[in-house]
Amino acid sequence: MIAMFDAFHLARAQFGFTVAFHIMFPAFSIGLASFLMVLEGLWLRTGRQVYLDLFRYWIKIFSIGFGMGVVSGLVMSYQFGTNWSQYADKAGPVIGPVMAYEVLTAFFLEAGFLGVMLFGMERVGRKLHFFATCMVAGGTFLSAFWILSVNSWMQTPAGFGIGPDGRMFPTDYWQVVFNPSVFVRVPHMVLASYLVVAFIVGGVASWHMLRGHATPAVHTMFSMAMWMAAIVAPAQIVMGDLHGLNSLEHQPMKIAAMEGDWEPSGPDGAPLILFGLPNMEQERTDYKIEIPHASSMILTHTWSGRVPGLKEVPAADRPYSPVIFWTFRAMVGIGFLMVGLGLFSLYARWRGMLYTNRWLHRAALTLSLGPLVALLCGWMTTEIGRQPYTVYGVLRTIDSVSPIGLPGIATSFAVFAVVYFIVFGAGILFILRLMAKPPRAGETGVRTDLPTRTAGIHPGLPGAVPPGTGEASIQPAE
Template sequence: MLGLDAIELARIQFAFTVSFHIIFPAFSIGLASYLAVLNGLHLWTGKDIYLRLFNYWKTIFAVAFGMGVVSGIVMSYQFGTNWSVFSDKAGPVIGPLMGYEVLSAFFLEAGFLGVMLFGREKVGARAHFFATLMVAIGTLGSAFWILSVNSWMQTPQGHGINEVGQFIPLDWWAIVFNPSFPYRLVHMVLAAYLTTALVVGAVGGLHLLRDRMDQGARVMFAMAMGMLIVVAPLQILAGDFHGLNTLEHQPAKIAAMEGHFESHPEGGAPLILFGLPNAATETVDYAVQIPYLSSLILTHDLTSPLPGLADFPVDERPPVAIVFWSFRIMVALGFAMLGLGIWALVARMRGNLYDRKWLHRAAIVMGPSGFVAVLAGWITTEVGRQPWTVYGLLSTNDSVAPVEAAAVASSLVAFILVYFMLFGAGTYYILRLMNKRLADRIPLTSIGPIRTAGITPAPAVDDKFIPVE
């Protein structure tokens, strides 16, 4: 297939399936927590608007959750097909961790999901809130275990190697809480919350453009923008700490992210904003850079040394151009999210949050940006780890199964066709759900004064109802 060998095709196939998979958990993690907040607010205030919003978003959550489960199962099978050698060598460590994810987090999600979706009238409001909370905790638990597995592959510790070359666990605490895990867990969970906030904000903005008196859209938009202004700065701060950790444990990845081919032993490394990395000449062509800023960001010191790709053997360097650009896409979107949050905060302070049509349009445009940023971050992390599956210990070339290129190519084509049909249909259905308004009419008596984010109800157009359709 296009002259690619088996290992290249296997890498493309795994990248394709994981790219489809990660966007659904990133959304469902944040959305499960949002549903728990809505349920809790309804229980606390008795306001019907929160229950209506809960019912609106729970259907979307159910579809996204289902697609995440299906795509995750398909992805995991590749460990036994294209990457069976990796599974044999790393299985004693990663197998139990993935098993813990199923036995704890996934069972918790699955066990309470039906109650959350269908059981409110049967179990009562308090038990229903508890079930929603358990689903939210379960999604966070899944992120905990999966990121622990992946982080161990990035910064392995707590293991030994037996006589047949298998990684064997020696210290489970060190394996689970490996050096990069806390930073990556925080970074991913915050990314999931940002992704959800942007989607909710986009839906709220869409319906505000249609009717700025739409009470459900007002609550959605205010909550989403409030979440954005809080989480976006935290994410930037978490990214800074994550970068310091990556510099310590994966300096080649940092060099590729920054586009530094030459080392800077005396500090003073420039921040390359844009350019075209050229691996052949080991330069960044047409570079636009700011002197000294890379050293200041990465080490918080202008004189601390920074490594370059030239410090590493050619066959141990990650693909520079991919890592360089995916990192910049992620960072640029992060600051764009912060800018949107600040814009909304200013509008909130001026009392015209629901009247700013350009703000609402910007929120719609930014709606998918969380997914793009998650994918860009994941590409930076995974491609930046190359040429290793277990960093510094097991190469990608030594991890692939002895499968013929034709077999991998045929399954890749099948995945592409099925994924675009299946998940395309699911995504289209989710968008259709989002396009629908919250309800035909919302009784004013059910809304009352809303005690979150400083929102006050819009003036009624008559003495009983606010029309929203």
């Protein structure tokens, strides 16, 4: 049995820990930036104050989430050079330029217009400010595209060769960027981000309605969130099906591990194992509950389609089925709950009870973090299902790790854990405190009334802050 606490597995656990924290914030930023763009566009089109109030309410939350996403992303980048230097050395000539494109396009676009979006509403014209908001929203989408292009290439590598020194090099960058799975992974992730924000917004609105704060702004954001749930959740189910078909073609062992199938199906097709306990040692799934032919129908859209089994490859080449078997089912189960809530909201809207049905509000509040849990489960399914490879079928994970001993990785992991829980815990707590307050009429956005002050200027000199205004409370005593 493989030791679970050697340097290799601890390095994997550390990267999994940091990426689990990181993925939440960019997903939140992607969806919330688009939501803010829609709110500001509706305000400009209709002139309704409620849209401006919601924009100013959510932009404060966006600024904190965006900042935490940037910080957590920097930590992940450092790990390529510390714990995974062999991967960076062997695959760097291929993925390095793609990640640089993300910085040169998406990150610069976001950084260039973020200040205008956060602080410029009273300083620039309405159209210019809306343009800045659109650029930030577009930048978050571009960032998702480039990062998912890299990850998709790791799942379905294309457009590269391998030199005599074992290093990979690009032969066709169009194939590297637009690899066989990027066109299903990018929409799948973007839709997941929209669902994360829709259900968080809906949960916040439900919280305030249940507490008796049913203001027009609360009603508006709940209505918009439920429209997104009703439209995007079914679309995500369809996109998930396309993603599964793509994985069946390019990563059949991932599908076999997700389904808990050990033997390839015969002429009678493959049953769908609803529940069971995959047993890696005995090479079987225990206590399984099956639906005949259902797996063939879902994966091949035919009654007796062939479904792969884990025994088709050596044991050393199999993903760890006990984990992704359940993370996949958790993701799918939450997905259908989201569809159910969307349908429930449509029924309540049709009956004129969207703002009065407390069962709907309780359900929306209960499921407010469901898409975030589904996102984490889906990411675990994707990444663990790629094992034992870093670059699927090309570079094994054991050959990607840095030659670092267990004490060094254990120390850095412990430091990361402490710092992450303190820093990001404080950030999340602050976001929750902002959400706990309902949006008000005439809501103010990110503070823009802080005066500028040049360090070292003595009060009373030209350019200093007059006593009793702005920063007077932190002026040195006279």
